[in-house]
Amino acid sequence: MAGSENMVILMGNLGKDPEVHTTGSGNMIVNLSVATTKSWRDRDSGERRERTEWHRVVIYSDGLAKVADKYLHKGSKVYLQGSLQTRKWTDNNGQDRYSTEIVLQPYDGKLIMLDGQNAQRTGGSKAEASAPANGDLDGEIPF
Amino acid sequence: MAGSENMVILMGNLGKDPEVHTTGSGNMIVNLSVATTKSWRDRDSGERRERTEWHRVVIYSDGLAKVADKYLHKGSKVYLQGSLQTRKWTDNNGQDRYSTEIVLQPYDGKLIMLDGQNAQRTGGSKAEASAPANGDLDGEIPF
Amino acid sequence: MAGSENMVILMGNLGKDPEVHTTGSGNMIVNLSVATTKSWRDRDSGERRERTEWHRVVIYSDGLAKVADKYLHKGSKVYLQGSLQTRKWTDNNGQDRYSTEIVLQPYDGKLIMLDGQNAQRTGGSKAEASAPANGDLDGEIPF
Amino acid sequence: MAGSENMVILMGNLGKDPEVHTTGSGNMIVNLSVATTKSWRDRDSGERRERTEWHRVVIYSDGLAKVADKYLHKGSKVYLQGSLQTRKWTDNNGQDRYSTEIVLQPYDGKLIMLDGQNAQRTGGSKAEASAPANGDLDGEIPF
DNA sequence: TTTT
DNA sequence: TTTT
Numbered sequence: 144m145a146g147s148e149n150m151v152i153l154m155g156n157l158g159k160d161p162e163v164h165t166t167g168s169g170n171m172i173v174n175l176s177v178a179t180t181k182s183w184r185d186r187d188s189g190e191r192r193e194r195t196e197w198h199r200v201v202i203y204s205d206g207l208a209k210v211a212d213k214y215l216h217k218g219s220k221v222y223l224q225g226s227l228q229t230r231k232w233t234d235n236n237g238q239d240r241y242s243t244e245i246v247l248q249p250y251d252g253k254l255i256m257l258d259g260q261n262a263q264r265t266g267g268s269k270a271e272a273s274a275p276a277n278g279d280l281d282g283e284i285p286f
Numbered sequence: 287m288a289g290s291e292n293m294v295i296l297m298g299n300l301g302k303d304p305e306v307h308t309t310g311s312g313n314m315i316v317n318l319s320v321a322t323t324k325s326w327r328d329r330d331s332g333e334r335r336e337r338t339e340w341h342r343v344v345i346y347s348d349g350l351a352k353v354a355d356k357y358l359h360k361g362s363k364v365y366l367q368g369s370l371q372t373r374k375w376t377d378n379n380g381q382d383r384y385s386t387e388i389v390l391q392p393y394d395g396k397l398i399m400l401d402g403q404n405a406q407r408t409g410g411s412k413a414e415a416s417a418p419a420n421g422d423l424d425g426e427i428p429f
Numbered sequence: 430m431a432g433s434e435n436m437v438i439l440m441g442n443l444g445k446d447p448e449v450h451t452t453g454s455g456n457m458i459v460n461l462s463v464a465t466t467k468s469w470r471d472r473d474s475g476e477r478r479e480r481t482e483w484h485r486v487v488i489y490s491d492g493l494a495k496v497a498d499k500y501l502h503k504g505s506k507v508y509l510q511g512s513l514q515t516r517k518w519t520d521n522n523g524q525d526r527y528s529t530e531i532v533l534q535p536y537d538g539k540l541i542m543l544d545g546q547n548a549q550r551t552g553g554s555k556a557e558a559s560a561p562a563n564g565d566l567d568g569e570i571p572f
Numbered sequence: 573m574a575g576s577e578n579m580v581i582l583m584g585n586l587g588k589d590p591e592v593h594t595t596g597s598g599n600m601i602v603n604l605s606v607a608t609t610k611s612w613r614d615r616d617s618g619e620r621r622e623r624t625e626w627h628r629v630v631i632y633s634d635g636l637a638k639v640a641d642k643y644l645h646k647g648s649k650v651y652l653q654g655s656l657q658t659r660k661w662t663d664n665n666g667q668d669r670y671s672t673e674i675v676l677q678p679y680d681g682k683l684i685m686l687d688g689q690n691a692q693r694t695g696g697s698k699a700e701a702s703a704p705a706n707g708d709l710d711g712e713i714p715f
Numbered sequence: 716t717t718t719t
Numbered sequence: 720t721t722t723t
Contacts, residue, residue, distance in 0.1 A: 146651065222575065
């Protein structure tokens with residue numbers, strides 16, 4: 144097949160704590176519920192409007208799953224890259240149903256926690272584990 | 287509002303001709319069904335594997351909708367940028383259903399046709415309409 | 430014209446306060462110096478390595494320039510989208526020189542401040558101006 | 573250091589054949605010169621304007637370098653992802669000079685050739701090697 | 716269900 | 720230096 148691209152970039156907040164699952168083969172899988180919000184001024188009424196979108200994120204990368212489990216929690220702000228995947232399943236009535244998820248695979252996904260310090264200040268047990276402090280801007284700036 | 291990001295980039299082929307709708311207020315809306323394919327070598331078996339993903343794309347940008355209607359057809363290869371949106375609807379059994387789409391809004395979406403010449407050569411009826419090549423449509427033509 | 434794409438996404442910290450300029454026609458232009466850092470474990474030595482990259486960012490979008498001027502300062506963390514542009518200039522010895530910049534144009538660029546609260550807490554003079562938090566500037570405020 | 577992002581996405585045409593180099597340790601490095609073109613309608617004069625940007629791309633990924641060497645040539649259209657890197661060097665007058673490049677590293681870069689069939693038709697020796705035909709849209713389309 |  |  145000719146080359147194709149399927150990439151999603153999200154930056155938003157977790158609506159709840161990560162859900163951790165383990166597969167039969169021992170791999171950790173983490174599900175995130177991420178909210179992104181878009182706001183704009185309505186052309187007609189002139190008033191501010193806002194729409195929140197909720198995204199299902201599934202982390203199949205073991206390394207990223209561990210990070211998510213350890214450092215993320217309800218309210219965490221994250222930046223992530225993954226790809227779209229629609230899963231087919233059958234509901235109780237025997238009907239086909241589809242669920243679209245953003246999946247992060249090994250070597251093909253990114254996950255960055257954006258509020259390490261805040262998390263520490265608000266102090267959940269998970270947050271306290273969030274070591275990687277915000278580095279100083281050392282090094283010479285060439286421009 | 288806290289800054290957030292919700293961006294999708296797809297490059298793939300249309301599985302069928304664009305579906306054109308017109309809203310009550312006269313705006314053109316175009317639906318695309320786009321396939322992306324990912325291939326990789328299985329770690330265990332060593333054999334080549336491939337998975338095709340289908341994406342629902344909805345173009346709310348009038349300029350891009352016109353371009354899609356005029357130049358795209360089944361098999362066209364496109365590059366596009368939009369954002370994820372999940373629509374809730376009720377099925378015949380009164381159950382909530384969700385459909386996730388990639389939406390292209392005015393001033394927030396891109397659409398590039400990647401096989402203009404091929405289309406002309408292979409000659410579908412729509413493709414032949416794309417004769418003026420880089421001709422103007424209304425100043426919003428992205429290719 | 431054939432469709433093309435030229436997009437840069439950066440998330441990093443400002444190495445110094447924004448530099449504000451005004452064009453002859455009264456438009457505000459803001460220059461940012463943004464650091465991104467990549468870290469990895471060396472395959473041979475096994476030790477952690479890190480490389481910081483500095484980026485010149487030029488904001489030609491008036492709305493985003495105002496936001497940058499008002500809310501950003503040395504150390505601010507930002508997420509931005511723009512496009513690559515290489516400028517040619519002549520140095521004092523009459524030699525051609527090139528400078529590559531990430532430019533943010535109106536309707537084609539994003540800028541999101543990622544540490545609003547921190548800024549206020551650490552309290553630079555600029556940061557204090559950001560008090561109204563999500564206050565309106567002119568309807569183009571991205572955060 | 574806190575998480576950062578540095579990503580470039582380009583889609584454009586090669587201005588000349590790839591330049592292939594081999595490092596002391598036997599790794600293949602390929603340099604590409606890629607043009608992207610942006611066109612817009614001038615707000616004042618109303619006339620169509622166009623600006624071409626040239627990008628230096630350096631492929632350090634051995635796999636992608638081989639693909640580039642084998643399949644790409646002057647005029648090829650490519651889609652690629654990499655990151656920005658500014659190299660410092662000293663010119664003949666002993667002055668510091670900087671060159672900004674888009675680098676594609678192993679496991680952190682993409683390269684997709686977009687005109688396989690065209691290339692074959694126009695027939696350069698390299699082009700004829702460009703096997704991967706444009707796949708058929710088989711598989712059931714769920715929507 | 717989040718965040719501002 | 721490309722492409723349309």
